[in-house]
Amino acid sequence: MSIPSFYANSPRHLVAVDCIIFGFEDGRLKLLMMKRKVDPMEGAWSLVGGFVQEGESTDDAAARVLQLTTGLDNIYMDQLKCYGDVQRDTGARVISIAYYALIRIQEHDRVLATEYGAHWLSLHQIPDLIFDHSQMVQDALARLRDKARFHPLGFELLPEKFSLPQLRDLYEEIYQRELDKRNFRKKILAMGIMEKLDEKDKSTSKKGAHLYRFDKQKYEALTRHGFVFEV
Amino acid sequence: MSIPSFYANSPRHLVAVDCIIFGFEDGRLKLLMMKRKVDPMEGAWSLVGGFVQEGESTDDAAARVLQLTTGLDNIYMDQLKCYGDVQRDTGARVISIAYYALIRIQEHDRVLATEYGAHWLSLHQIPDLIFDHSQMVQDALARLRDKARFHPLGFELLPEKFSLPQLRDLYEEIYQRELDKRNFRKKILAMGIMEKLDEKDKSTSKKGAHLYRFDKQKYEALTRHGFVFEV
DNA sequence: GCAAAAGTGTTCTGACTACACCCATGT
């Protein structure tokens, strides 16, 4: 099929994807950042990213970038938004689609990340980033806070088995405020979406904290009947 | 400045914007749709859209499309998301950024819209649309519902002066469910963001309904002190 | 005087908040 002039006469643009990759470790939210390897701004901190190829969807491009830096597949990823200012990239006019991903930091390939020049930085350690990447990070954080409230996203950042204090630490970090442990526990357990395991995590106390697993089946069944997760 | 090969060797893509334009008239949410004028799919229903030009931001492109079809400037508009599947447009590989806009339908240029081949359709009248445009409409509706709940968006769809029954009709239409008029009135007025006018709208009843205006200054002042709009 | 929409208050219930002590165990 020949391409109609309607299409042929329109301008074409470089299109990139940039990924805001969240992890949770040592009670801190972290982001995977890297030092840029090309001009302009070589050596400056940036998000991981890459250009969208021919025959590659933007979602696929983001998944590729994620796979390249972490070795992970099939992880939670969502589009943040498109950044389309003409001057946003000082090297050329590039339209960028930002994605944010939540990964279990323990499960990613640290060797691969290091080889790739990627580093995990805690939120408060993030330096100035190139172009509009700082804005992207701000937007991603705002989106994470918004979405985490009504969707069970948090579990994507924790190991499969986790304790309630761990889960509470995570939400305290996301919302940047303290949560009452009795109320938190009550609320979470009342939802009926947590499977209590016969194991304890003794790494943080002598007594040990019970481990739980997020029961996705139950969550989805409840959701079909109008249940809404809320933290 | 010459473009580094990092940029020069990457593929370029057609990038379009598509606009989901909402209006509210006769107690119904409506969308501005048009019949496509080019192949493929000539004559089929689609959203209004256009290609992003060189030296034009994606936001500007969307504003241009809106201006061309409605004659309106400076209206509420927000990015929905980027649709980046390779095969989404059957004419060529086109990445599309969707925007949704809320306009005061009474104030747009009906002559211009008609000349442009655009038509207002109520939600339940929307036919099958080309490509992934039906999906875009679904996504925009979901986004409108989400956002309207905690942000005073609704006022963008009403005339500057409106009655509480009108406002309630709007939210009933957005949420597709009935709202108790006493509770609704109580909640809205308790926020202290409505300016009561000395006029009545007698078009819908003998008694007439008081007209109000949304007080944006008060809303913003309250917001700065932690107030959150919710309907 | 009647039809048709506008306007008004109260009660009940469920969810969120605040808050202090006992438990288990490794050292």
Next chain:
DNA sequence: ACATGGGTGTAGTCAGAACACTTTTGC
């Protein structure tokens, strides 16, 4: 035995939901 984090219950408050009658006025 003691230090450390894990685990538990209750009372008060507030916001949302349910619900029925009076008011105004053009015809």
